[in-house]
Amino acid sequence: MNYEWNVSINKAILNNAPKVNKILEENPYIRETAKELRNKKLDVLDNIDFYINKTEESVKKTGGNFHFAKDSNEAMEIVKNIIKDKKNIVLSKSNVLYEIKLRDELSKLGKDVWETDLGEYLVQINNDMPSHLIAPAIHLSKEKVSELLNKNLDKTINENTSVEDMVRAVRKFLMEKYLGSEVGITGANAIASDTGSVLLIENEGNIRIDTVLPEIHIAITGIDKIVPTLKDAFNEVIVQASYAGFYPPTYINVTSGPSATGDIELKKVSPATGPKEFHLILIDNGRKEAINSDLKESLLCIRCGRCYFSCPAYKYYGKDFGDPPYTGPTGIMWSAITAKKYDKSLLCMHSGGCREVCPMDINIPEEIERIKFMELK
Amino acid sequence: MDNDTVNRISKMKKMIFNNLMESYTPFPMDKKYYSSWTDKLPKNKDTIIYTSYMYQISVVLKRYEKLFPKISNINMPKRLMNISKFLIKPDEKELKRSFSIINNISNLLNKNNIDFGYLYDEEPYSGAILLESGFLSEFKEYGNKLYEFFKNKNIKKIITIDPHTTNALKRLKKLINFDIDVKNYIELINFNGSGEYVIHDSCLYSRAMGMYDTIRNKINNSGIKIDEDYLTTSRDMGTCCGGPLSLVSANDSDEIAKLRSEQLLKINENVLVMCPLCYQNLSPYVDNIKDLAEVVS
Numbered sequence: 016m017n018y019e020w021n022v023s024i025n026k027a028i029l030n031n032a033p034k035v036n037k038i039l040e041e042n043p044y045i046r047e048t049a050k051e052l053r054n055k056k057l058d059v060l061d062n063i064d065f066y067i068n069k070t071e072e073s074v075k076k077t078g079g080n081f082h083f084a085k086d087s088n089e090a091m092e093i094v095k096n097i098i099k100d101k102k103n104i105v106l107s108k109s110n111v112l113y114e115i116k117l118r119d120e121l122s123k124l125g126k127d128v129w130e131t132d133l134g135e136y137l138v139q140i141n142n143d144m145p146s147h148l149i150a151p152a153i154h155l156s157k158e159k160v161s162e163l164l165n166k167n168l169d170k171t172i173n174e175n176t177s178v179e180d181m182v183r184a185v186r187k188f189l190m191e192k193y194l195g196s197e198v199g200i201t202g203a204n205a206i207a208s209d210t211g212s213v214l215l216i217e218n219e220g221n222i223r224i225d226t227v228l229p230e231i232h233i234a235i236t237g238i239d240k241i242v243p244t245l246k247d248a249f250n251e252v253i254v255q256a257s258y259a260g261f262y263p264p265t266y267i268n269v270t271s272g273p274s275a276t277g278d279i280e281l282k283k284v285s286p287a288t289g290p291k292e293f294h295l296i297l298i299d300n301g302r303k304e305a306i307n308s309d310l311k312e313s314l315l316c317i318r319c320g321r322c323y324f325s326c327p328a329y330k331y332y333g334k335d336f337g338d339p340p341y342t343g344p345t346g347i348m349w350s351a352i353t354a355k356k357y358d359k360s361l362l363c364m365h366s367g368g369c370r371e372v373c374p375m376d377i378n379i380p381e382e383i384e385r386i387k388f389m390e391l392k
Numbered sequence: 393m394d395n396d397t398v399n400r401i402s403k404m405k406k407m408i409f410n411n412l413m414e415s416y417t418p419f420p421m422d423k424k425y426y427s428s429w430t431d432k433l434p435k436n437k438d439t440i441i442y443t444s445y446m447y448q449i450s451v452v453l454k455r456y457e458k459l460f461p462k463i464s465n466i467n468m469p470k471r472l473m474n475i476s477k478f479l480i481k482p483d484e485k486e487l488k489r490s491f492s493i494i495n496n497i498s499n500l501l502n503k504n505n506i507d508f509g510y511l512y513d514e515e516p517y518s519g520a521i522l523l524e525s526g527f528l529s530e531f532k533e534y535g536n537k538l539y540e541f542f543k544n545k546n547i548k549k550i551i552t553i554d555p556h557t558t559n560a561l562k563r564l565k566k567l568i569n570f571d572i573d574v575k576n577y578i579e580l581i582n583f584n585g586s587g588e589y590v591i592h593d594s595c596l597y598s599r600a601m602g603m604y605d606t607i608r609n610k611i612n613n614s615g616i617k618i619d620e621d622y623l624t625t626s627r628d629m630g631t632c633c634g635g636p637l638s639l640v641s642a643n644d645s646d647e648i649a650k651l652r653s654e655q656l657l658k659i660n661e662n663v664l665v666m667c668p669l670c671y672q673n674l675s676p677y678v679d680n681i682k683d684l685a686e687v688v689s
């Protein structure tokens with residue numbers, strides 16, 4: 016095992032696992048909410064076409080644009096049609112954006128594309144892939160980060176620079192990018208089908224800027240993110256944040272269509288200060304097929320990332336246990352669904368801690384057992 | 393994952409499956425020898441103690457695993473595999489230890505007024521290795537054969553003594569019509585003990601089958617003191633000994649066992665296990681490791 020990885024992962028576990036446990040002990044309503052959410056999400060999976068249509072209607076009612084993409088290629092075509100010759104693009108952390116290789120594709124077209132989540136920015140300048148759903152750069156030590164920033168951003172940064180100063184330097188750089196940005200592309204933590212709202216949760220504040228400052232906001236996510244109501248969507252982001260170790264979350268962003276004002280004679284006018292265009296792209300990419308397969312339960316995953324830290328295979332192999340961006344126990348399921356890649360499941364020992372800590376009560380070891388079967392049959 | 397590994401595992405599947413379908417054992421083995429831990433139990437009973445040879449073969453399993461890649465590379469005729477060097481002889485001392493564990497479990501069951509018999513060398517293997525390696529259709533197919541076998545013997549209740557067998561039979565209940573009662577010995581007995589230990593849970597007992605609290609309660613009530621630590625021994629954070637990985641990579645399996653041992657030893661130098669495979673994996677790194685059935689009466 017790589018020594019650096021061993022140190023990083025143990026630090027991450029020490030910082031995260033007891034914290035999540037404490038959050039759940041102190042706020043028993045969260046476990047209850049998670050149970051309720053599981054049932055709501057099952058209902059969506061059982062009636063997926065109904066909920067996709069309902070989401071479409073709701074988004075259109077808010078003045079937003081709705082798109083459905085059956086795979087990555089379709090999703091990329093839709094994005095290209097929306098952004099046309101606009102060049103300056105800011106992104107917020109999203110695994111679905113990796114799934115469709117959005118940053119690579121846009122960079123190939125000569126766009127100036129920047130990740131605005133700090134960890135994701137570090138992964139970008141390291142030409143790397145994320146090692147965890149929530150904490151993409153846990154594999155990078157402070158020394159490595161100082162090296163990266165020195166090479167890519169600011170020659171005065173070295174291994175003696177404080178973490179605070181490193182963060183400040185990145186913030187300064189990103190501020191310039193925000194100010195010049197024309198398009199903000201985000202994922203989504205939940206989509207409310209009754210209102211067409213996109214909910215995004217974060218601590219850094221970058222998503223808030225990505226969704227408000229550029230004149231176009233595009234949210235791209237999988238159909239698994241749909242929940243029946245806005246209340247369910249709030250529940251999903253609270254459960255996700257809590258199980259990820261962030262409670263209360265610093266920011267919950269709700270976007271229901273483009274910006275608007277009714278301040279002059281109560282007449283609704285759009286845009287106001289925020290974006291003039293809002294687009295929701297829902298992507299299938301194997302998800303519908305999975306609903307009708309042995310892997311339906313996997314689609315309940317809300318990507319809190321908690322299962323990683325209970326997994327001996329992830330602790331040992333790091334992001335090699337999976338296919339980035341989908342790594343760890345949940346990554347084995349998502350790689351199977353979205354890329355039909357099954358081989359890394361063979362590294363699973365069925366230790367089972369993943370199932371114990373999963374807010375959606377997914378029987379992850381049995382899901383992975385079936386994925387092993389797909390690989391070996 | 394490289395193709396060699398996948399091919400090797402697939403070949404191994406065929407070999408194990410064929411052996412099971414022909415002789416009820418995953419590889420050639422001396423059933424008489426492995427079932428000679430007792431000659432005192434009745435044969436024709438509808439409740440049986442079921443070893444599935446797990447404690448007995450655990451002492452040679454690692455050597456078989458090393459042999460698998462070699463066997464799977466040469467397409468050896470089966471009749472040759474059944475002879476000579478492929479019949480691995482276990483270390484006498486280790487086998488004696490496994491016999492005494494099974495005998496102790498058998499005595500504990502008697503002490504708790506449970507009436508049971510034993511199938512001796514007719515006992516079949518459970519098929520757990522197929523399930524745990526992801527060979528689901530083969531597991532189901534063999535499961536049906538196993539079910540028929542028990543039905544023909546008029547078996548109504550099976551008392552399992554290790555986690556892998558217990559899990560395999562409980563999964564058969566979900567996967568096929570395996571309507572024979574399956575109970576694990578820990579569920580059936582109360583016992584006394586002493587000393588202070590850190591528990592290395594069997595993933596299958598404590599998590600897959602949800603026995604974490606039952607095991608803790610029984611051990612706590614026995615007089616044994618348990619040292620706990622959230623990151624090491626909780627249901628959420630406790631992890632595997634690495635054993636199930638050995639068919640994919642013996643080296644990685646061993647490294648994981650070493651890391652797990654280091655973690656456990658920080659809590660207590662005395663480690664308590666409930667699974668013969670956990671014992672085999674961790675014992676190279678833990679001097680003072682005991683199976684539950686070695687320390688209770």
Ligand code: SF4
Nearest residue numbers: 316317319320322373
């Ligand atoms: S599988 Fe469960 S624990 Fe893992 S990321 Fe998904 S919701 Fe969280």
